[in-house]
Amino acid sequence: MKHKRTTLSVLAAAAVLTTAGAAWYTTLDTPAGEGPPSGAHGLCLPATDTDEDKAGYAHTIALVSVDRTVVYREESADAGGALVSAVTILQPLKGTPPKQMTVGQSVLQAGSGYAMTKPAYLPLEPGHRYVVGIVPDSDYGDGWIWFATTADSDPAAATARWTRAVARQIAPHPDPACTDLVVTPTPAR
Template sequence: MTRKPMKPMRIAGLAVAGTLVLGAVGWAATDAFTTRPTPVHALCLPDLSRDEYVPAAMSRLAYATVEETVGYEPDTDGGTGGIQRVRLRVLRPLKGEGPADVILGQGVGRDAQGRYTSHDPLYPVLRPGHTYVVGYTPDPAYGDGYTRYAKEEPDSALIRWTNHVARGLVGPADPACAEGA
């Protein structure tokens, strides 16, 4: 059986149809991944930008002095970060019950000199000899818990923080999180 060659008009029609299909698929893919945030694209975290919002977002909040760094575990993926563990002496619990001494894990980066770093002003690296208001969540995988918030504060800030805890203000929700996240 011999095949007849395709006519030029049929070839042109198939080329146009193929181009339209590829264009439609490309447009749909671009629209699906760029115009609407989805739970995969939006990370919904509490607003910790103002001190008065912090207590409502924490299960434990303490005014504590970092006594010492007790360990470091590098990331298993070969990155420059890891988990620093520090021992803190709780000077005053502000929210939640906990021991007088706690060991907390904190995710940190490392610079070229090997020093621990953080690029988040709401999450400074906890350093021995410094006193902080620390928000943490109990988790035995990190010692007594893992740090979710830290701010270096003097004793004079305790009245302000006690008032924040008593008020329990919750920060505004991120509008992107309300879209099904």
């Protein structure tokens, strides 16, 4: 009989602690007077680890020559902004882009120039050639640069690399390492 009472006491204590812990956890990020979050939404971007991933997401891939910088836009208080450039399409590798395009890209300011925000995301500089992947975005003219790799030293090798990537492109899929979430609070009553 003593064994039953001890077991029941332990189970009752565990139930109380579990309930209290769950209630505490639910209110961790909940402002006072509001209930638990009503939903969570992922902000994950498609995987871009490989050339094939990038090729699958970009609507247009082309060898381009950068004609000029159109404008640099500060878009927030954070470091960096959007660099808008005019480019000439030298060789389309995916899609059917117009001969001339205006495209935007995210850059960091570095002294008198711009710095890349990711290794495969070189800032476009006038007078240089790149292979770029572009996604539609009318806020920046004809699109947004999804990736930019140099083609100055060997345009033939650069176009061969991206022609292979287009031939083996992978449909866009979420990055498995992504954990970004936005929690939508429950409206106050």
